[in-house]
Amino acid sequence: MTVRNRFLILVAAVAVLAAVGLASVLHASARAGRRDHAQAGGPRITPGAVTLTGRGRVVFRNMAWGPHRDELTSVPADDPAGPRTASGVKCLRFYAASGTGVCLRAVHGPVSDTYRAVVLDARLRPVHHYDVPGIPSRARVSPTGHFAAWTAFVGGDSYAGTNFSTRTAIVDTRSGELIPSLEAFRIVRDGHPYRAADANFWGVTFAADDRTFYATLATGGRTYLVRGDLRARTVTTLHSDVECPSLSPDGTRIAYKKRVRGLPADAPWHLYVLDLRTMRETPLAEPRSVDDQAVWRDARTLVYALPGDYGADLYEVPADGSGSPRRISTAAVSPAYLG
Numbered sequence: 001m002t003v004r005n006r007f008l009i010l011v012a013a014v015a016v017l018a019a020v021g022l023a024s025v026l027h028a029s030a031r032a033g034r035r036d037h038a039q040a041g042g043p044r045i046t047p048g049a050v051t052l053t054g055r056g057r058v059v060f061r062n063m064a065w066g067p068h069r070d071e072l073t074s075v076p077a078d079d080p081a082g083p084r085t086a087s088g089v090k091c092l093r094f095y096a097a098s099g100t101g102v103c104l105r106a107v108h109g110p111v112s113d114t115y116r117a118v119v120l121d122a123r124l125r126p127v128h129h130y131d132v133p134g135i136p137s138r139a140r141v142s143p144t145g146h147f148a149a150w151t152a153f154v155g156g157d158s159y160a161g162t163n164f165s166t167r168t169a170i171v172d173t174r175s176g177e178l179i180p181s182l183e184a185f186r187i188v189r190d191g192h193p194y195r196a197a198d199a200n201f202w203g204v205t206f207a208a209d210d211r212t213f214y215a216t217l218a219t220g221g222r223t224y225l226v227r228g229d230l231r232a233r234t235v236t237t238l239h240s241d242v243e244c245p246s247l248s249p250d251g252t253r254i255a256y257k258k259r260v261r262g263l264p265a266d267a268p269w270h271l272y273v274l275d276l277r278t279m280r281e282t283p284l285a286e287p288r289s290v291d292d293q294a295v296w297r298d299a300r301t302l303v304y305a306l307p308g309d310y311g312a313d314l315y316e317v318p319a320d321g322s323g324s325p326r327r328i329s330t331a332a333v334s335p336a337y338l339g
Contacts, residue, residue: 042064042065042310043064043081043083043084043329043330043331044083045062045066045068045073045084045085045086046085046086047068047086047087047088048085048086049085050072050073050074050087050089050124051122052099052100052122052123052124052336052338053338053339054074054339055339056078057074057075057077057337058074058080058335058336058337059072059074059094059096059336060072060332060333060335061073061092061333062084063312063331063333064310064330064331070092071086071088071089072087072089072103073085073086073087073332074087075329077297077338080329080332081330087124089103089120090105092105092106092115092136093137093138093150093334095140095141095148095336096141096336097141097142097143097144098141098143098144099121100121100141100148100173101119101121101141101336102119102120102139102140102141102150103117103139104116104117104118104136104139105118105136115132115133115134115135116129116131116132117130117131117132117139117148117169119171119173128171128173130178132169133152133154134154134167135152136150136151137150137151137152137153138202138204138244138293139334140204140205140206140293141336142210142213143208144210146210147170147172147173147206147210147213147230148170148171149168149170149204150168150169151168151201151203152166152167153165153166154166165198165200166201167181168182168202168203168215169182170204170213170230182204182215183199183201185234186233186234186235187199187234187236188234188235188236188237189219190237194219196220198218198219198220199219200217200219201218202215202216202243202244203215203245203293204228205246205247205254205293206247207247210230212227212228212229212230213227213228213230214228214238214245214247214254215245216243216244217235222240223241224237224238224239224242225238225240225242225245225274226238238276239279241258241259242254242256242274243256243269244257244292244293244294245293246294246296246302247296248273248296249296249298249299250299252275252276252277253273253275253276253319254273254274255271255273255284255296255302255319256271256273256274256294257269257271257290257292257293258270258271258281267288267289269289269290269291270283270289270290271284271290271294271302271304271317273319273321282321284302284317284318284319284321285317285318285321285323285325286315286317286325288306288325290306295336296319297337298337299319300318300319301316301317301318302316302317302318303315303316303328303335304317305332305334308331309331310331311331311333312333313330313331314328314332314335315328
């Protein structure tokens, strides 16, 4: 091959590489333009300091496309659709109370992602971290900030076949002591000791005494509300057909999702509130299926996520069964009301 031919081949190769590079730049620019457009149509977000001690504020995971997607953002609780302050801290699930947060996040690896639970201080700095054995689902912090809990979907349990099961952990945020699975707790069902290989727990919610918690127990094809005792390491069934419980601020009511017969298999849940003194159930005015662990904004109002254009939007509904649902914020999930 002559020098001239080699030169022509080199020129052609450079031209091809230049064309590929230009196409890549244009494609990236188009994607950025689409994201900028989506961001322009969504909430206004600016970076800044976010803490877990600001009274009258709510912190949640931002779902809007752009540089701050998946970051914890803060807004005034009385203006949840207002401009957001982005923290730079990314979480898939989040909750906070009394200056302590728990953040469930993905750890991206060369082959696949793993997951981690991180206990955060009031300035969102990591205090403890723990491996999570599956895909994060629920997270809660006790009213005192002294305990945190999380649930993950896991595979591989022999009784589960091809279906997912769950694993729920509780940690003492002061000492770092971890209870890796509630399945180690003694179960009392209908007043009698109960053991079953298929027992699964999820959706912890804490009372204010740093001892009592509530959660869902699934076994034998049924779900139960259980009351747990962190000192005695026991759980006791209280009521059936309860999933993802959330304890009211005064500790007297449980908000939860209930699987209602006759509804579609992919949208079977309605929101209810259970009075723990009378065990009376009240259906709430949200007609859509809610697959979330609702949050009490105050003693009268519940907040929860439903699917939206960016992944999820936040809604609120009265806790007494009256009124109607109202969307309060777009592109948001996992809210925690501070103070």
